[in-house]
Amino acid sequence: MRGFLTALCLASCSLHVAAFLGFPWGSAESDWNLCASVDGRPCDCPDDVFEADRAGLDCSYRDIGYLHDGAVVPLRFKKVDLSNNRLRNFTATTFSSNNSHVTELDMAANLLSVIPPNAFVNLPGLLKLDLSNNEIQIITNDSFNGIANLSSLDLSHNKLHVFEANTFMLLPRLQRLQLKYNPVNFLPDSLFTGLFNLTHLDLTHLQLVALHNELFTDTTSLEELSLAFNELGSVPTKALFKLSPSLKVLDLSGNLFTELTSYSIYNMKRLHELYLRQLIYLKAIDDYAINECNNLRNLELQLLPRISFISSRLSYTRLETLPEGLLNWTLVKSLELSHNQWRCDCHMAWIKGSPVEKLVGENFYCSLPNRLRGSPLSQLKEEDFVCKASDDYPDPKQWGVVAVLLLVGVLASITTVAFLFYRRNGFLCRKTDNYSQLKAASRETITVVDSSAVSNTDAELNVA
Template identity: 35%
Template sequence: MLLLPDYVRSKLDREAFRGLGNLTQLDLSYNRLHQLPDALFADLVNLEKLSLAFNALVTLPAPLLTPLSELQHLDLSGLGLTSLYPDSFPSNLTKVQWLSLSHNHLDIVPTASLTHFAHSLQHLDLTGNPFTSLGSFSFMGLVNLKSLVLEQLLWLKTIDKYAFGDLIHLDNIRLRYMPRILRVDPKAFYGLGDNNTEVPLILEDFTFSFSTLATLPSTLLPWDRLKYVSLEYNHWNCDCNMRWVKNSSLIDMAGNRMVCSHPLRLRGHKLKVVPEKELTCQEPDTFTTGETVGLLWVLIIIGLSASLATVSMLVYYKQGWVCRRPQGAYTSIERGSSTITIREDFDTSTA
C-alpha cells in the first residue's frame, strides 16, 4: 500500500507511479488534487484497491481508470461530482465489487454509468447525495448487488414503485437520516418476474430509521424473512394502518424502538405496548398546531371586538348620545317597596 508524502498532495506528475506494476493498493484520499493526468495509472496493472476520496476532482476522465482492469475496490467519495455519464467508467472495469460515490452532488442515481459493474458489483454506497426521488428501476442491471447504503439523503422525498426492482440478490439495505421523506411506495421493493408478475425482494437486514416516515406498508417486504430490522426514530402515526405490525413478528424484532409521534394522545408511547384497540383511524387529534393558532386568533379578535364595543357604549352614554334624557321630561324618580313614582314638574311660567 502506498501513501503520499506532503509535498505531492496538491499535484501529481504523470510519471509518479512509473514502475510500480506490483502495487495492489493506492490511497490518494484527503488531498488537494484537482486534476490528474490521464496516464497517471498506466503502470498499475495489478492495482486492486484505489481511493481518490475527498479530493476536488469534479470530473472523472475515463482514460484515467482504463489501465486498472484488476480493480475491485473503488472509492470516489466527496469528489464534488455533479454527474456521471455512460462512458465515465471504462468497459474493462469488470471486477469492481465495492464502489462508493457518497457525498457527491449527484441529483439522480447514475443508472447508466453503474451498468458497467452489472455482474461484479456487490456493495454500493450513495450516501449524502441530493437525490429528491428514487425512480423505478434506479439500480437497473445490478443483479449481484448484496449491500446498498443510502444514508443522509437530506432532500429525498419519494421512493417509487420498483425502485429497487432489479436487486434480486440484495441482502441488506440501510436507509437512514432522511428528514424530508414523504412516501415509500408499497411496491418499492418489488421486481418483475416472468410474464411481468410482481416478485418481492427477500432481504435479511433492513434499516429504515431517523426519518419522517409515518407509516409502514404491510406489503413492502416479506417481513417474516428478515433476520434483523431497525425502525427507530421515525415519525410513526399509530393508527389503524399500523395494526398489522402489532400482529406480526416485526413488532418483536423492532422491540421498543418504534415510538408513536401521532396521534397526540399516544405521542411518546412505544408501539409494542399500545393496546390494539387504541390504534384507530376514527379519532383525529383535537387540533393540529395550525388549527390551534387559528382558533387563538379568532378568540383574540372576538375579545378585542367586545372590549371596543363596551368602551364605545360607555363613551356614548357619558356624552349623552345613548338614552339621552329629554330636557324637562321629569325631575325625580322615587322607588317604593312595590312602586316607582316619577315626578314631572313642568315650568308653567311661560304658559
C-alpha cells in the same frame, strides 16, 4: 568561470528549495526509485520483507506537493500510501511502467481535482484505490482505463457534480464502490453498466431527488446499498426491484418521504436488514408498505417525529424480536405480525399488557425458545418471558431421543452391510453343493485326475 559558478549556485539552490518543499528527487527523463538512498527521501521504506508486506511503502503526512514522472516502487512493496499530502496532479506518467506488482494505492486527503484519462494505466495490478477526501470534480469514462482488476474504489468526500455515462464500465471486477458525500443530484441510467460483481454500493449524502428505473439493471450481485440522507421524495420502488434477488441490506434513512405507500418495498427475497431512520417528514405507513420480504430479520424505525398513522403489516418475515422503542405503539391503528419467528424471551416481556398485545390478538405465536414453541401470546404470562442460558440449547430429553435414533440407525446400517457381505461371499442363502461334503479335507486327501490320461484309458478299452 563566473557564469559556471553562477549556474552551479542556482542548481544547488534549486535542489535545496525542492528538498525543503518536499519535492522528491528524480529526473523527468528517467525512472526514479521512491526509496532511493538520498537525503530527504519522501517515503518510509522498511527493509524487513514481512514488515514491508504488512505496512507497505508509507509516504503519508510528508507534505509532498509534487511527484516527478517515472516513479518506481521497489518490488517488496505492494501497498503505496500517499495520503494526507498536497498532491494536485496525477497522470499516466507519474508512475513508470515497472509497477505492475502494486495492488493498493492510497491517495486520500490530497488536493487532486481531476482524474485524467489513463491515469493509472501503469498500475495494472491495482486491486484497491482510495481517492477520497480530495477536490475531484471531473472523472471521465477513461479515467480508470488499464486497471480492470480493481475490486475496491473510494471516491467519497469529493466535489463531483456530474458522472458521465459508463464511468465505471472499465472496472468489471469492482466489488465495493463508495460515492458518498458528493454534490450529485442525478445518476445516468448507465452509470453502473457492466458492474456484475458489485456487492457494496454507498450513495449516502448525495443530493439525489430520484433514481432511474434501470439504474441497477447490471448490479445483479449487489448485497448492500445505502441511499441514506438524499432528497428522495418517495421510495424508488422500481429501481430497487431490480435488486430483489440479491440485496441483503438497505438503508433509506434521512430522505424526504412523507408516506410509505403499499408495496413501497416489495418482493425483496433476500433482504435481511432495513433501516428507516430520521425520516422527519414521514407521516404514514400504509398497509403492505413492506411486503413479501420473507427473510427480513432487522427493521429499524427510529426518529419519526411526524408519524401519525401506521397500519403495519409485518407478516411472513423472519423477525425474532420487536423493540419497545421501535414506534409509538399508541399511534398504531392496526398491526399484522403473524408468520414470523418470534423469540419470546425477556426482551419481549414489554409486549404483555401493551397496545401491541391488543392489536395482534391470536395471530402472535412464539417460535423460540423451545419451551414456548407454538404458544400464542394470549396464553402466556409475563413471567414466561425470561432469558435462560438453557433456552439456546435443545432440551436434554431431545438429546436423548436424538442419541437413540442415531444408535438405531448405526445398528441397522451394520446389519445391512453384514447381510450383503455374507450373501455375496456365499455364506448365506445358497444351496449346498458336493464340495461342501468334504470335511476337514487336506491337499493330501484330494486326488487330482489327469483328464488326458482318462481319455487315453477309455480309448484303449474301446479298442480291446
